[in-house]
Amino acid sequence: MKTRASSQLPAVFARPPNPENERLVGLAPVFDAQDRLLVLGSFPGAASLQAAQYYAHPRNAFWPVMAALLGEPDLATRPYAERLQALRRGRVALWDAVAACRREGSLDTAIEAAEPSDLMDLVARLPQLRAIACNGALAHRQTLLALGDVALPVLRLPSTSPAHAGLSLADKIAAWRAGLAPYLVA
Structure with missing residues (x-):
């Protein structure tokens, strides 16, 4: 068995083949009616x-960013269920703003035939919602298309994707903190 260079991803994170460019379906929303912020x-x-x-x-910075914002320094290393808690x-x-699409790989620029998520339904199920935070430009664009003139702040934050390497982790945390501070529960 050959070993991978440290810069390569473990096999579990290898890009799954999508030779026929089949339709991919996203993940279910994670929420409850008490939530005040939708990411x-x-x-x-x-x-x-x-x-x-x-x-x-x-290498996605989302969990380290949330760890800093929620004041839980080890959040990124916890099991997934504990991160959700x-x-x-x-x-x-x-x-996610896109419910299904065709895409080879993981880049937003490769998304084709995007089917929007039913954001209106989710927003209606969150009576205490105070803001929507979009993780990157495509999420922001898709959210504005889906919600139109929603009566909530819709914030565009820097992408936490490893493909968005123009900002350091510290800069991403600072930008997310500046945008979300009024909406986070301490």
Whole structure:
């Protein structure tokens, strides 16, 4: 068995083949009626779809960013169920703006035939919702298309994707903190 270079991903995170460019279906929303903040990604990457977990790619900064914002320093290293419980305590809901699409790989730029998530339905089920945070440009664009003139702040935050390497983790945390501070439960 050959060993992988440390810069390569473990086999569990390898890009699943999609030779016929088949339609991919995203993950279910994670929420309850008490949530005050809805974080929307664009569409789960290959690692997340394979693991059936939001932000499963080990280099995605989402969980380290949330760890800093929720004041739970070891959040990114906890089991997935415990990470979701931390979001519950922080009253943070999680979903994606695209429900299904065709895509080879994980890049947002490769998304084709995007089917929007039913954001209107989810927003209606969150009576205490105070803001929507979009993880990157595509999530923001898709959210505005789906919700139109919603009576809530719809914030565009820097993508936590490893493909968005223009900002350091510290810069991403600072930007997310500046945008979300009024909406997070301490």
